[in-house]
Amino acid sequence: MNPSLRMPIFIFLLIAIGIIAYFNLTYHLTELRWLWENNQGEQVNEGFILLKEFRLPRVFISIIAGGGLAITGMLMQTLFQNPLAGPYVLGINSGSNLFIGISLLTGIPFLMSEYGMVLTAFIGALLFGLLILLFSTFIKKSISLLLIGLMISSFTSAILSILESSSSANNLKSFVIWGMGSLQKVEFAQIGFITITFLILTLFSLTLMKALNALVLGETSASALGISVKRERQKIIVISSLFIGLITAYCGPIAFVGLTVPNLARILFKTQNHQVLFFANLLIGSFFLLLCDSIILLLEPYTAIPINGITSLIGAPMVILFILKNGRI
Amino acid sequence: MILNNLQFGYQVPYLTSDFLEFNLGQAIPLIGANGAGKSTFLKTIAGLIPHSKGEIIIENQSLTKLSLQERSKKIAYVPSTPPLIDQMRVNEYIALGRTPFLGLFGNLQQKDEEIIEQAILKLGLTPYKERFIHELSDGEKQLCTLAKALVQDAPVILLDEPSAFLDYANRNRIVELFKNLAKQENKLFIFSTHDIDLIDREFQEVLYIDVTENKLIKGNISLNKDAILEKAFNRNLGSFH
Numbered sequence: 411m412n413p414s415l416r417m418p419i420f421i422f423l424l425i426a427i428g429i430i431a432y433f434n435l436t437y438h439l440t441e442l443r444w445l446w447e448n449n450q451g452e453q454v455n456e457g458f459i460l461l462k463e464f465r466l467p468r469v470f471i472s473i474i475a476g477g478g479l480a481i482t483g484m485l486m487q488t489l490f491q492n493p494l495a496g497p498y499v500l501g502i503n504s505g506s507n508l509f510i511g512i513s514l515l516t517g518i519p520f521l522m523s524e525y526g527m528v529l530t531a532f533i534g535a536l537l538f539g540l541l542i543l544l545f546s547t548f549i550k551k552s553i554s555l556l557l558i559g560l561m562i563s564s565f566t567s568a569i570l571s572i573l574e575s576s577s578s579a580n581n582l583k584s585f586v587i588w589g590m591g592s593l594q595k596v597e598f599a600q601i602g603f604i605t606i607t608f609l610i611l612t613l614f615s616l617t618l619m620k621a622l623n624a625l626v627l628g629e630t631s632a633s634a635l636g637i638s639v640k641r642e643r644q645k646i647i648v649i650s651s652l653f654i655g656l657i658t659a660y661c662g663p664i665a666f667v668g669l670t671v672p673n674l675a676r677i678l679f680k681t682q683n684h685q686v687l688f689f690a691n692l693l694i695g696s697f698f699l700l701l702c703d704s705i706i707l708l709l710e711p712y713t714a715i716p717i718n719g720i721t722s723l724i725g726a727p728m729v730i731l732f733i734l735k736n737g738r739i
Numbered sequence: 740m741i742l743n744n745l746q747f748g749y750q751v752p753y754l755t756s757d758f759l760e761f762n763l764g765q766a767i768p769l770i771g772a773n774g775a776g777k778s779t780f781l782k783t784i785a786g787l788i789p790h791s792k793g794e795i796i797i798e799n800q801s802l803t804k805l806s807l808q809e810r811s812k813k814i815a816y817v818p819s820t821p822p823l824i825d826q827m828r829v830n831e832y833i834a835l836g837r838t839p840f841l842g843l844f845g846n847l848q849q850k851d852e853e854i855i856e857q858a859i860l861k862l863g864l865t866p867y868k869e870r871f872i873h874e875l876s877d878g879e880k881q882l883c884t885l886a887k888a889l890v891q892d893a894p895v896i897l898l899d900e901p902s903a904f905l906d907y908a909n910r911n912r913i914v915e916l917f918k919n920l921a922k923q924e925n926k927l928f929i930f931s932t933h934d935i936d937l938i939d940r941e942f943q944e945v946l947y948i949d950v951t952e953n954k955l956i957k958g959n960i961s962l963n964k965d966a967i968l969e970k971a972f973n974r975n976l977g978s979f980h
Contacts, residue, residue, distance in 0.1 A: 413828075620845030624838050626827065630818055634785050635891070636811030636839040680871075682827040685845060 411680050419678075423693040427473070430700040434472070435465045437707050467596040472703050473696040474608050475593070475657045476667055480695025481615055482653045483668030484675070484687055488622045489646050490546065493676075493732075494556055496669035497535075497654045501562035505538025505651075506531040506658035507589070508566040514585040515570075515577040524600070532655025538562065539651040543643065590716030591662040593703055600660070607656055615649050615688070618642065622684040664699070665718055666725025671695045673732050698724075740895055740927055745793035745955070747783040748776055753791060754948065756955040763894055766917040766928035767957075768938045771948035772972045777931040778819070780948070780955060781897045784929075785816035797895055811839040815888035819899040821880040822872055829875070829883055830868040833858060836890035851890075858886040862916075877904040881913060889924070898930035910934055914941055939964060947971040 411419070439457050479497070486495040486502075497503050509530040513521035520526045545558050574582055596604065621642035624632035629639045657664065675690040676682070702720040709715055742759040754776045761767065771777045782788045784795060786802060795802040797813045805813070815836070822832065836858075837851045847855075859868050862882050867875065872883060881901055888896045898917075902910040914937060917928045929946065932938060938945060938960060945960045949970040958967050 617843050620838060620841050620843075623845060624835060626824060627822065627835060628818075630782075630787060631816075633787055633807065634811060634814075634816035634818075635835065636806075636808035638807050676826055680826050681831065682824060683831055 471596045472699045476695035476699030477692040478653045479667040480671035480691035482650045484672040501559035504563045504566040505534035509534030511570045515573045528659040531659035535651035535654040539647040588662045591718035619684040670725040741796040743794040747790035766921040769931040769946040775948040786810045814895045815891040815893040817898040833886045836887035858889040878909040
């Protein structure tokens, strides 16, 4: 795409996000807009409650999670110089999954609380991020690194299935449901905390763009341009883990956004300038997850589809398409 | 640039140098056998590999005392492989040379844009600047890497085998360009190369690595060609090593 078209596309995406967000907020809500009296005799607008307590947090977390996952995917892909990298493929998600799994399956009360979940998801993501970082210093070939990520995922699944087989029915149920991913777990009251955390992380990731641009040339060239590759690499891993920890704690695992969207952004915007790609990923990621949620809303009368199912159903064929189109990855 | 009793390399025996002084405004070829340590030398000067002893001084400043970022304002380094990047335009690529000068968020300022524009103009890359780097020929790519090194605004530019991927005519052209740019911009160009005949025609001073003594030496190739080649390759040039 011609660079002069970037701004119009950004504006178009913003408008599209607005339209889908409006749709997701209000779809089928009009029928519910009746007033009823609660037991104190006050008139309550049920539609409004539904909007505030269910639809708004859902649209909000779609935007946050979509944008955050896409940015994390971009960070990983540039750091490992591999378009197949992503929090999921590299096994960073597995860290959160494992730790959340331990929390939910053992049923320790603190770990099951809101901040306990955020904390465990973050620690899990960070530990596994550091593990991948450690491997990446020994292993230069990215395909080997991806295979290691795959092995890490299998390894954690094995631990989780052992835990599952010996946990109580209730704990098992809550973990299985968590594993499907959900955009409906956030409450209105949590929006403030999530927004602030997200904004801080976003601001920090903006300071990584200079290093990411140089890293496209390879680590040697980036060093020759004055970038301290080791330090920037650590920052990228920590910020990615924080993003993943935050999103995984509130939504469960959501696959393929972090892998598909950054590739789509690069193909669409035809640039390696990460200042442009950053906003492209943020917007396309939000748009993508909102769209997936619309599909869930539309199909709700017929069947309940978990968000993880939809993102994979759309994301996986798109990645195959990218590989076919490029001839390589 | 001054090299003072430098000792460098990955392992024993280390390479060494005596006191060597280089003036700005000059282009100097670096010759030596495969594996003698040409790339190691260039990377050491660029600060990508630590050296074990001695000093590197540019514009009266010892490089060891500088941060990586400060150092990259003194020395631009161009690796031997041409850029293999998808989806990157020529002007975007050249702009990366400004990295050491950018602020926290990495935004290009008006001044950076001007410097980039000048380099594009100087190397005749104006028709290519909106094109993608992967669409260019190896010769055009080499000009882009040179432009990127120029906008880095460093007094010293190091190039690792810049002519390796170039055809005969372009090899002559790029060496000519180094000499001219060094003079015009008052910079020091050091580039490793295997084009002995071309160097012999175009240059008097060369840097070479004496493989018998593991030493970096500056010599006059127009006066002692045979002696230099003997020491640099440690063979009569007939046998393949």
